[in-house]
Amino acid sequence: MPREAEYDIVLFGATGFTGELTAQALLSQMPAGATWALAGRNQGKLTAVRDRLAAIDPAASELPLLTADAADPVTLEALAASSRLVISTVGPYLLHGEGLVAACAKAGTDYVDLCGEPEFVDLMYLRYHELARESGARLVHSCAFDSLPYDLGALFTVSQIPESAQVPIALEGFALMSGAISGGTYHSAVGAMGRLKESGRVGRQRRSVERHAPDGKLAEGRSVRGISRRPHKDKLGGGWVVSAPTIDPQHVLRSARLNERYGPDFSYAHYVVTRKLRTTIGLGVVVGLIAGFAQVKPTRKLMLKLRSAGSGPSEAKRAKSFFRVRFRAQIGGEQPRQLVTEVSGGDPGYGETAKMLAQSALCLAFDGVPAPGGGQWSPAFALGQPLIDRLVKAGIVFRVVE
Numbered sequence: 001m002p003r004e005a006e007y008d009i010v011l012f013g014a015t016g017f018t019g020e021l022t023a024q025a026l027l028s029q030m031p032a033g034a035t036w037a038l039a040g041r042n043q044g045k046l047t048a049v050r051d052r053l054a055a056i057d058p059a060a061s062e063l064p065l066l067t068a069d070a071a072d073p074v075t076l077e078a079l080a081a082s083s084r085l086v087i088s089t090v091g092p093y094l095l096h097g098e099g100l101v102a103a104c105a106k107a108g109t110d111y112v113d114l115c116g117e118p119e120f121v122d123l124m125y126l127r128y129h130e131l132a133r134e135s136g137a138r139l140v141h142s143c144a145f146d147s148l149p150y151d152l153g154a155l156f157t158v159s160q161i162p163e164s165a166q167v168p169i170a171l172e173g174f175a176l177m178s179g180a181i182s183g184g185t186y187h188s189a190v191g192a193m194g195r196l197k198e199s200g201r202v203g204r205q206r207r208s209v210e211r212h213a214p215d216g217k218l219a220e221g222r223s224v225r226g227i228s229r230r231p232h233k234d235k236l237g238g239g240w241v242v243s244a245p246t247i248d249p250q251h252v253l254r255s256a257r258l259n260e261r262y263g264p265d266f267s268y269a270h271y272v273v274t275r276k277l278r279t280t281i282g283l284g285v286v287v288g289l290i291a292g293f294a295q296v297k298p299t300r301k302l303m304l305k306l307r308s309a310g311s312g313p314s315e316a317k318r319a320k321s322f323f324r325v326r327f328r329a330q331i332g333g334e335q336p337r338q339l340v341t342e343v344s345g346g347d348p349g350y351g352e353t354a355k356m357l358a359q360s361a362l363c364l365a366f367d368g369v370p371a372p373g374g375g376q377w378s379p380a381f382a383l384g385q386p387l388i389d390r391l392v393k394a395g396i397v398f399r400v401v402e
Contacts, residue, residue, distance in 0.1 A: 003108050003136070005084045007035045008365055010066060012079065012100060013089035014038040015045035018114065018357075021350055022089060023049060025358035027057055029394075031366060037064040039079055070096040076103040085110040085365045087357060093120040094195075101128055101139060108135035108374070112360050114353060116146030118247045119199035121376075122206040129213075129376045136374040140382045142251055143360035144353040149325045149396075150175070150248040150270065151255055151380040152388050153343040156398050157327045158262050159385070160339060167333035168265035170227075173252070174237035175244070176273040177323040177348050215375065216257065224256045227269035234271075236328055236340065241271035255380040265332070321347035326401070340401040352396065359390040 011026065013019040023038060030036060040046050046065040053060035066082065068075040070090050080086060080103035090096045093115045104111040105128040115121060121141045132139050142148075150173050158169060210216035218224060228243045249270040256262035322345070329339040345352045363369060363383050367390070371382040379387070392398055 003084055005082055005109070007037050007064070007083040009034070009036040009085050009087065009361055010039050010079060010083040011036070011087045011089070012039040012068060013087075014049050015040045015042060016089055018350060018354060019089040020049050020052070021354035022087065022357050023053055024056065025354045026361070027053055027060055029358060029362055031362075034366070037066050037083070039066040039068050041067065041069040043067055070099055073099055073103065076100050077107065080104045080107040080109040083109060085112070085361055087111075087361045088113040089357070091115065091117075093117050094123075098124070098127075105132040105135060105137050105139065108137050110138045110140075110364050112140045112143045112357065112364060114144035114146065114357050115141045116247050118250060119195060119202050121247065121250070122199075122202045125206050125376045126202070126209060133373065133375040138364060138371050138374060138382060139376040140360065140364065140371075140379055141376070142247055143379055143383075144356045145323065145348040146246070147248040147251040148356045148360070148379055148387075148391070149323065149343040149345075149348075151251040151378060152383075152391070153325050153327055153341065153398070154252045154268065155255060155259075155261075155380040155384060156343070156388060157329050157339065157341045158266075160341065160400060161263075161329070161331060163261060165331075165333060166264055167331055169263045169332070170267045170330040171252075172227075172237075172269045172271065172328045173248075174234065174241055174271050174273050174326045174328075175248075175323070176238050176325075178321050218257055219260060221264060222260065223265045224253055224262070225267050226253055227267050229269060234273075236326060237271060237273045238324075238326070239273045239275040241273050244270050244272040246270070251378045251380070254378040258378065258381045321349070321351075323348040323352070338402075341399065342401050343396065343398050345396045355394050356391065356396070359394055360387060363387045363390050 011019065011023055014023050026036065038046050038049060043065065050060060050063050050065060053063065066079060068079040076099045086100065086104055086109055088097060088100050088111065093113065094117055097113065097115065097120060101111060101124050124139065128139065153173065154171060157171060161169065226249050231240060231242045233239065234241045249268055252268050256266045324342060324344040327341045331337050331339060360379065360383060363386050367386040369382060369386050370384040371377050388398055
């Protein structure tokens, strides 16, 4: 039974660039009779967002506006208590996100976000997974371009293999994309690069705790592991491929640990694709420079001033952007074979991110989903096929290539 609350869904951070796009996506997809609200710390900005939504659909003029501040636990607890599910677009999450996760875990309120920060997700597991299990809150991070195409794409791929086969699966994901990152993503990336040691320590703590947790133990005889390889050219990937230490493989591997559908021996390698070698080298240099400068507080602050956290590209620029993630599965057993699948869509950083986040919230709030109950779960384990079905209807392509 869903917990009773005044609203089905509340969107926190609605006045931000991605937050408003998410509100637009919710506006067009909200079921008849559902109740939802916009939340943020600035009443004037919330009113302005509602007015722009009302210009699209006059019914939006009646949307409730809730005032809450990420730094004020009392307002966050009231927000969590008022809704069955809360969406958070307030990043960088390591700076602004914990209070709402804590409030939802305590109240038993479901929660989704678009976080791509590994340290934050690991900290939230360590601090609130058990509390959420007790309260019934389902906490699902990274429900956008981080990390749905990869996590759901991996699930889609293994779902093409008969469950009865129980064969080893070596999966590789190749991400090719075009588009500008958001100001919020830039701030999160710089912040994460400035905390690599802290993030590594928290990750090790989480893995240690998770290995001994009842829902983290692998069944006897099962193996799940990540693979990292040197940069190389790959015809299927579409160019030069570089192992990407993002949050995406973390979710894919957790989904595999939680779900025996991934087989007795599962491995995953995650790559970013560039068309030319010089682009690969240039990308490595830029990332290295940013990571180096992020270690020093004065240069880190200077880099953060280069872009506003709430900024984003024009609609025309977003319309030219795209993403494509190809998966290659080497399937063992008596008759080894290869399976290739693909997930693709439009602008990854904004349009599709807002669409994915909105559909994740609607799926968790209104559809029967695989999530077994309260706790912090990976997107594919929590939402699975129902979310794939929603995304396909919304225009995201999931297909078998060969």
